[in-house]
Amino acid sequence: MGSSPYAHTMPTPSTPAGRDGLAAILGRPSGAVVALDFDGTLADIVPDPEQARAHERAVPALAALAPHVGSVVVLTGRPASVAVRYGGFAGAAGLGGLVVLGHYGAERWDAATGTVTAPAPHPGVAAVRAELPGYLDGIGAWQGTWIEEKGRAVAVHTRRAEDPQAAFDALREPLAALASRHGLVLEPGRMVLELRPPGMDKGVALAEYVREAGATSVLYAGDDLGDLAAYAAVDKLRSDGTPGLLLCSGGEVPELAERADLVVPGPGAVADFLAGVAERLE
Numbered sequence: 683m684g685s686s687p688y689a690h691t692m693p694t695p696s697t698p699a700g701r702d703g704l705a706a707i708l709g710r711p712s713g714a715v716v717a718l719d720f721d722g723t724l725a726d727i728v729p730d731p732e733q734a735r736a737h738e739r740a741v742p743a744l745a746a747l748a749p750h751v752g753s754v755v756v757l758t759g760r761p762a763s764v765a766v767r768y769g770g771f772a773g774a775a776g777l778g779g780l781v782v783l784g785h786y787g788a789e790r791w792d793a794a795t796g797t798v799t800a801p802a803p804h805p806g807v808a809a810v811r812a813e814l815p816g817y818l819d820g821i822g823a824w825q826g827t828w829i830e831e832k833g834r835a836v837a838v839h840t841r842r843a844e845d846p847q848a849a850f851d852a853l854r855e856p857l858a859a860l861a862s863r864h865g866l867v868l869e870p871g872r873m874v875l876e877l878r879p880p881g882m883d884k885g886v887a888l889a890e891y892v893r894e895a896g897a898t899s900v901l902y903a904g905d906d907l908g909d910l911a912a913y914a915a916v917d918k919l920r921s922d923g924t925p926g927l928l929l930c931s932g933g934e935v936p937e938l939a940e941r942a943d944l945v946v947p948g949p950g951a952v953a954d955f956l957a958g959v960a961e962r963l964e
Contacts, residue, residue, distance in 0.1 A: 692955060692958040692959065692962070693944060693946065693955070694944075695927060695943035695944045696943060696944065697943045699920055699925075699926070699943060700927050700928060700942075700943020700944055701943075702925045703899060703900070703901065703920070703925040703926045703927030703928075703943065704901075704927050705925070706898065706899035706925035707751070707899045707901055707925075707927065707959065708959070708962055708963065710898055710899065711750045711751045711752070711963050712750075712751070712752055713752050713896070713897055713898030713899060714751040714752050714897065714898070714899045714900065714901065715751075715752055715753050715755060715891065715892050715895050715897040715899070715900045715901070716747060716751050716753070716754045716755070716900075716901045716956070717754075717755040717756075717757050717888055717891070717900065717901065717902045717903070717912070718754075718755070718756055718757065718902070718903045718904075718952070719756075719757060719758060719884075719903060719904040719905060719906070719908075719909055719912075719931075720734075720736075720756055720758040720760060720765050720768070720769065721734055721758070721759075721760070721905075721906075722872070722904075722905030722906055722931055722932060722948075722949070723903050723904055723905050723931040723949060723952055724736050724737060724740045724756065724769065724949055724952065724953070725737060725740070725768065725769070725949055726948065726949050727872065727905075729841055729842065731830060731839070734768055735768050735769075735770070736768065736769040736770055736771075736949075737949040737950050737952075737953050739950060739953035739954065739957070740769070740949060740952070740953045741769070741770055741771070741774050741777070742953075742957070743953040743954070743956040743957040743960065744774075744776075744777060744780070744956065745774060745775060745776030745777055746776070746956075746957055746960035746961075747956050747957070747959055747960040747963075748776055748777055748779060748780065749776060750960060750963040750964070751963075752895055752897060752898075753779060753781060753891075753895055753897075754777070754779070754780055754781075755780075755781045755782070755783060755888075755891055756769065756771070756780070756781070756782045756783070757783045757786075757787065757884050757887055757888060757891075757902075757912065758782070758783070758784055758786075759784075759785065759786055759832070759835070759869070759871075759876060759878075759908055760784055760785075760832065761784045761785060761789060761832060761833045761834065762782045762783065762784025762785070762789040762790065762791040762798050762800075763784070763789075763791065763798055764784070765782050765784055765791075766782055766791055769782075771793065772793070772796065774793075777793055778793050778794060779793060779794060780792075780793040781793070781891070783887050783891065784798070784800075785800070785832070785833070785834045785835060785878070785882070786869075786878070786882045786883050786884055786886075786887055786908070787882050787883075787884065787886060787887020787888075787890070787891075788800060788801065788834055788879070788882050789834070800834070803833070803834050804834070804865070804866070804879035805865075806861075806864035806865040806866045806879065807834060807835060807836060807864075807866065807877070807878070807879065809864045810836055810860060810861065810864050810866060810877050811831070811836050813860070813864075814829055814836060814838070814860070814877075815829065817856075817860060818838070818853075821853075821856055823849065823852065823853055823856075825843070825844075826840070826842050826843030826844055826846075826849060827839060827840050827842070827843055827849060827853070828842065830874075832876070832878075834878065834879065835869075835876050835877060835878035835879070836876070836877050836878075837874050837875065837876040837877070838853060838857060838874065838875045838876075838877075839873060839874045840853065840873045840874070840875075841873040841874070846873045847873070850870075850873055850875065853875055854868070854870060854875060857875050857877060860877065861877040864877075865879075865880070866878060866879055866880065867879070867880045869883075869907075869908055870907055871906045871907055871908055872905075872906050872907075872934065872935065876908075883908070883911040884904075884908060884909060884911045884912040884915075885911030885912050885913075885914050885915035886911070886915075887912075888900075888902060888912045888915045888916070889915045889918070889919070892915075892919060892924070897924065898924065898925075899924065899925045899926060899927075900916055900919060900924060900925075900926040900927075901926065901927045901929060902915075902916050902926065902927075902928055902929065903929035903930075903931060903952055904929075904930065904931065904938065905930065905931040905932050905934070905935065905938065906935055906938065907935060907937060907938070909938055910937060910938060910941075913928055913938065913941050913942075916928055927943055927944070928941065928942045928943045928944070929942060929943070929944050929945075929946065929952065929955065930942035930944070930945040930946070931946060931948055931949060931951070931952050932945075932946075932947065932948045932949075933945045933947075
């Protein structure tokens with residue numbers, strides 16, 4: 683694996699459950715589901731989400747790992763087609779079985795067919811999309827904030843505000859009220875507040891996929907608050923007898939890092955860890 687720091691020595695999970703999860707993946711890889719968030723996990727966080735791209739080592743690591751495990755899944759809040767484009771996944775050698783679950787699992791892209799399947803969009807998203815610019819202006823929050831159109835959801839970013847955290851905190855309650863009024867829910871992230879339909883989150887999507895795959899073990903890697911639901915799903919799977927490993931990218935979100943079995947410095951290190959697993963399985 684070239685210069686990867688994990689090419690010969692992988693970091694050890696800090697918890698017994700995590701060590702059991704890694705051992706299960708290595709011991710029976712054909713039954714393993716490897717699921718990963720995109721932004722902050724496979725791609726570095728950048729000021730403009732439209733400029734996010736998978737880390738240069740991410741696709742090679744996934745391609746090295748994929749032939750040895752049951753399935754590799756990217757689970758993201760982005761539209762599936764956007765994650766595929768920004769990830770460079772379409773047509774990537776070795777990733778013919780890749781699945782991308784977009785919009786927290788509401789959309790599914792299969793590399794085998796190159797198509798996206800999804801239900802009809804929630805009408806509340808269109809209503810919020812129309813109302814949001816005037817709403818932000820009316821509460822004095824337009825300065826430094828901007829709206830990201832996500833198709834089946836809409837997000838408000840505060841990263842460019844003069845005080846990003848203060849803007850985030852000030853907007854959280856008003857945007858929760860706006861979401862509720864249109865039958866949506868508010869999903870907080872790292873300097874972003876997303877208004878999206880209820881009933882689907884990364885935990886629901888991951889649990890459904892693991893059941894569909896008949897997995898005997900699972901690895902989930904994430905970096906943000908939206909990944910807590912997937913962590914909870916892995917905890918539930920572990921309590922029901924399916925070993926799992928929780929990987930945290932970056933450690934900037936304490937709520938996630940404190941629950942992880944293993945914290946690595948960011949997307950480059952996530953890629954190196956996956957490459958290290960692949961090397962063990964060769």
